[in-house]
Amino acid sequence: MRRLLAITALTALVCSASPAFAWDAARGKQISESCAACHGPDGKSPSPEFPHLAGQHEKYLYRAMLDYKLGNRQNPIMAAMVANLSRADMRDLAAFYASQEGLYLKR
């Protein structure tokens, strides 16, 4: 029992002490202000020139940002937008947009 308690306590400690591994949508929202002009405040783009981000899969969104950063996907606007973002920033942004309601067709 003691051992179980120790393991539980340790697990809780490790999980709370490593926020870098979490995909933090609340923090993503905070740093999404510079994206809102084109992609909308909640990721629903006001113009067909800019893709909707709301409700897309978070790993897809993260990968897209990473690819702009690495040059695998080329777009001068987005390359500039992600240039100063860390991987944690991109994960949190992805989590925020993925948590917004998407534009699925209503049946």
Ligand code: HEC
């Ligand atoms: C000045 C306008 C503009 C701003 C500001 C902007 N974007 Fe974009 N974004 C675009 C355009 C245009 C594309 C489509 C580029 C392409 O064809 O690859 C795009 C594409 C994307 C994609 C890929 C979407 C998909 O469906 O593949 C992601 C993810 C993204 N932007 C995230 C962001 C984030 C996060 C920010 C803020 C840090 C941001 N963008 C700021 C114009 C903008």
